[in-house]
Amino acid sequence: MIADQGGLSRPSGPRSQPTPIAENRRWPIVCPNPMRRFCSNCTLARDRAGSRGESVIIGKVSGLFRYPFKSMLGEAIDRTRVDGSGFANDRRFALVDIATGKIASAKLPHKWGRLVELHACCEGPAVAVVFPDGAKIVVGDQILDERLSSFLGRDVKVIDQRRDGMALDRADPEALADDIHAIETSATLLPISQAAPLGGFFDFAPIHIIPSASLARVRDISQSGQSDVARFRPNIVIDCDDQPAFAENGWTGATLHVGEVAFGVITPTPRCAIPTLAHGELTADTRLISRLGALNRVDIFDMGKLACLGVYASVTSPGDITIGDEVSLIRP
Secondary structure (H helix, E strand, C coil), X not given: CEECHHHCEECCCCCCCCCCCECCCCCCCCCCCHHHCCCCCHHHHHHHHCCCCCEEEEEEEEEEEECCECCCECEEECEEEEECCEECCCCCEEEEECCCCCECCCCCHHHHHHHHHCEEEEECCEEEEEXXXXXXXXXXXXXXXXXXXXXXXXXXXXXXXXXXXXXXXEECHHHHCCCCCCCCCCEEEEECCCCCCCCCCCCCCCEEEEEHHHHHHHHHHCCCCCCCHHHHCCCEEEECCCCCCCHHHHXXXXXEEECCEEEEEEEEEECCCHHHCCECCECCCCCHHHHHHHHCEEECCCCCEXXXXXXXXXXXXXXXXXXXXXXXXXXX
């Protein structure tokens, strides 16, 4: 066996040839048939969410998170301003692979998995990157590109402006269950931020929301048995334990009112390989997405049935959000 990053190991010996990168996959902004995306608990979820057009309180905000750099660890916050581009300072920066022009993302772990060993944090108006050895370098320092390139083993550059057509490579997380850092894996070229027209380096939409009941169900199947919120990188965690797990599958097309802000729910969130990687004290859990898929698999546009947790949303009315704010749901 050959040791790999994150304490994993992979078998030695001959390997098959790499599978070519798949053609681009584009997610439509509007779900063509949202009513077919209810989970197995949809009847109970609808009963508890009220009838169409009715505003029903479903819980309170228990967690707020921002990730100033794409694919790096982020930080918990108590309050934030939210506008059409999402949380203030969320996904504000990204790394671009100089050789390919693609966005660096830990969704392709053998190339970019070490990104989740880095921590990005806000220090006043500035953003800093903290390395595992404790070194902290502020964005704008000329040494940052060099230090990141050395750490990642590829030439990269920090960017803060998103160009049209930017994309990243997304590996199939379930194909990596035996070896999360496998080189011989197919990957889909995924255009970023298709539901985030106002900027930012998002996978799809500017807001990601997870209910606590769904997180608790994932905790039950996780290798660590711990709360794995850090693995799934939400912006908002809603404390709504009286809802069934994965009730959010039935929120597509609904409006969520959170504090002063209104969000339009677009689609359940398909999970990538990032949650299977080690995150700080959380060890790698290479089969986590496969186990999640056994519980909750949803049709996502033209991508087929994928393991999902949480929902993507857009911002329909800006404002401020604070821990403890009430959350209400209006079904379409």
